[in-house]
Amino acid sequence: MHTLLLVDDDPDVLATLTRSFRKGYKTLSANGGEEGIEFLNEHPVDLIICDQRMPNVSGDQVLSHALQVQPDAIRILLTGYADVESLLTCVNDAHIYKYVTKPWDPAELNLTVVRALEALVLKRNLDTAREQLETAYKDAVVMLCLAAEGKDQDTASHLYRVQHYTEALAVAMGVDKETAAHMGLMSMLHDIGKLATPDAILKKPDKLTAEEWEIMREHPLNGVRILGNNPFYETAREISAGHHENYDGTGYPHGLSGNHIPLSARIVKLADVFDALTTKRPYKEPWTMESALTHIESHAGIMFDPAMVVELKKLFIDGTLTRIKSMF
């Protein structure tokens, strides 16, 4: 059953409204704007019908507050007079669904409420479906990466750390939060091409021969092939292809340099190397973050984008890198 919040300072109007929505709804009646705001802070509601002209707290203030605390709830304004200015304020500030002028036609108001709630149910269903779909594809990305990583020596926590270092570096480089989060998720796919690398090479305890290195160096472009041509994986393809390029053009597979290497790939390269240095591997003890940063700084402009190295250092100083490392 849907919950309606009815707000009016006139007890007669409030009683009439409550009566007309007695059946089929749970109603909350607030005497005036202040009580309306109190109710909004305490009870989840599906729809609000609110009078505009009330002493102290007006209808547009109540509905603007509703937009902040319960943005999902439908907002309907009752106006007793043609106050164009306050209506405009309300439409702009409180994003109201509809305004109804007093005196209203009860059947019409009832229909408005029914339609609005139908739309609300549809929207909520759609939101749930989208959330499920988002979780499913994110899980699929992680599963795929773990499968690829399982072939290699590294652990799942390496992937999660790289994901978060990437996201933090992207934000530091001026990328908007949503894109940075996507970049982080896609960074987990950077070595997906290793699925096509023979285990005998991936897990070889000794040094690789020149021929084996050639095969190892195919993993960036194998990754691009594995990721196909779905636009959703565009960033992942950039990262896979570019995460072994060097800033000075001495990397592989294409020998790209500077800004010709996509930003996402430059970020993941730095995140990946930083994590490799600061974690324990079968052949080495973990380096401290300070010594890893000193090493990275000495390769700024050679392997890494120098501007990015500066940002990495800032993320160390403000504690972000330590916080991420302690999470996984």
Ligand SMILES: [Fe+2]
């Ligand atoms: Fe790689």
